[in-house]
Amino acid sequence: MPKTFQVLILNTISKRGLARLPASYVVGSDVVQPDAILVRSANLREMDIPASVLAIGRAGAGTNNIPVKKLSERGVPVFNAPGANANAVKELVIAGMLMGARNLIPAIRFVETLTGSDEEMHKATEAGKKAFAGSELPGRTLGVIGLGAIGSLVADAAIKLGMNVIGFDPAITVEAAWRLPARVKKANSVEEVVKAADFITLHVPLLDATRNLINAERIAMMQPGTVLLNFAREGIVDNAAALAGLQSGQLHAYLNDFPANALQRQPGVVCLPHLGASTGEAEENCAVMVAEQVTDYLENGNILNA
Numbered sequence: 001m002p003k004t005f006q007v008l009i010l011n012t013i014s015k016r017g018l019a020r021l022p023a024s025y026v027v028g029s030d031v032v033q034p035d036a037i038l039v040r041s042a043n044l045r046e047m048d049i050p051a052s053v054l055a056i057g058r059a060g061a062g063t064n065n066i067p068v069k070k071l072s073e074r075g076v077p078v079f080n081a082p083g084a085n086a087n088a089v090k091e092l093v094i095a096g097m098l099m100g101a102r103n104l105i106p107a108i109r110f111v112e113t114l115t116g117s118d119e120e121m122h123k124a125t126e127a128g129k130k131a132f133a134g135s136e137l138p139g140r141t142l143g144v145i146g147l148g149a150i151g152s153l154v155a156d157a158a159i160k161l162g163m164n165v166i167g168f169d170p171a172i173t174v175e176a177a178w179r180l181p182a183r184v185k186k187a188n189s190v191e192e193v194v195k196a197a198d199f200i201t202l203h204v205p206l207l208d209a210t211r212n213l214i215n216a217e218r219i220a221m222m223q224p225g226t227v228l229l230n231f232a233r234e235g236i237v238d239n240a241a242a243l244a245g246l247q248s249g250q251l252h253a254y255l256n257d258f259p260a261n262a263l264q265r266q267p268g269v270v271c272l273p274h275l276g277a278s279t280g281e282a283e284e285n286c287a288v289m290v291a292e293q294v295t296d297y298l299e300n301g302n303i304l305n306a
């Protein structure tokens with residue numbers, strides 16, 4: 001007789017992932033006594049997690065929205081999906097680098113203000129073409145801070161685009177080190193990366209040690225005109241310091257995957273509603289990975305990636 005478990009679904013979890021749960025399970029957003037919860041980015045408080053819950057699946061890499069420590073005291077494993085959305089994030093980082101290098105942010109804003117006759121539009125086009133001339137990626141240096149699944153994929157893509165890559169990760173695993181392209185120069189500190197790079201991309205979790213990792217002091221060490229990209233977590237960049245860096249010209253552009261009131265209308269800034277992992281493909285990959293892990297735990301007690 002197949003076992004029956006109840007699985008509470010919070011947020012939208014891809015149908016392909018839900019289809020990996022055994023047909024005998026009761027699955028839905030209105031399950032009352034759940035044995036497991038599948039969640040994307042909704043914030044879960046410990047008090048909201050019923051005592052019946054045996055496991056939680058987070059359809060993404062980070063687990064900041066889940067009280068992991070408290071749950072482990074209760075013996076509840078939290079499964080995540082490292083690497084399952086890495087390609088989606090990588091593609092947006094490359095798009096962000098190009099937006100910065102080709103001055104697409106001010107150029108788009110400039111065109112949005114244009115009105116007038118064909119002749120006036122033509123004149124404005126000529127002026128814009130000159131004002132927003134950019135630069136190309138080959139030969140320029142990308143600094144990658146955090147060389148896990150996403151950081152190493154970004155490093156690989158940048159090398160394929162002809163860039164030099166320097167990377168740092170204080171906690172790199174042996175497996176991740178093996179995955180890294182040989183041409184990545186391994187730095188010994190964050191400082192070494194920020195001094196050397198024309199573009200800096202962050203791929204670390206938000207921890208006490210990484211909060212405000214990019215601060216005024218480190219922005220001052222950067223090359224004038226650096227493009228900074230944060231597609232990791234809010235809080236890793238000190239946004240006030242980034243704004244000062246943009247105003248002084250130390251930063252040329254700041255691509256930030258989070259809304260930020262003080263920043264989002266500033267020249268050189270793009271703020272996004274955390275779109276890094278938002279592709280249909282990534283959502284499916286994450287949902288499939290966590291649905292399989294949660295099922296394996298409920299059925300067999302296996303813990304592969306908690």
Ligand code: MLT
Nearest residue numbers: 040041060061062085277
């Ligand atoms: C992640 O941690 O992988 C992302 O935050 C996923 C998401 O956008 O939900």
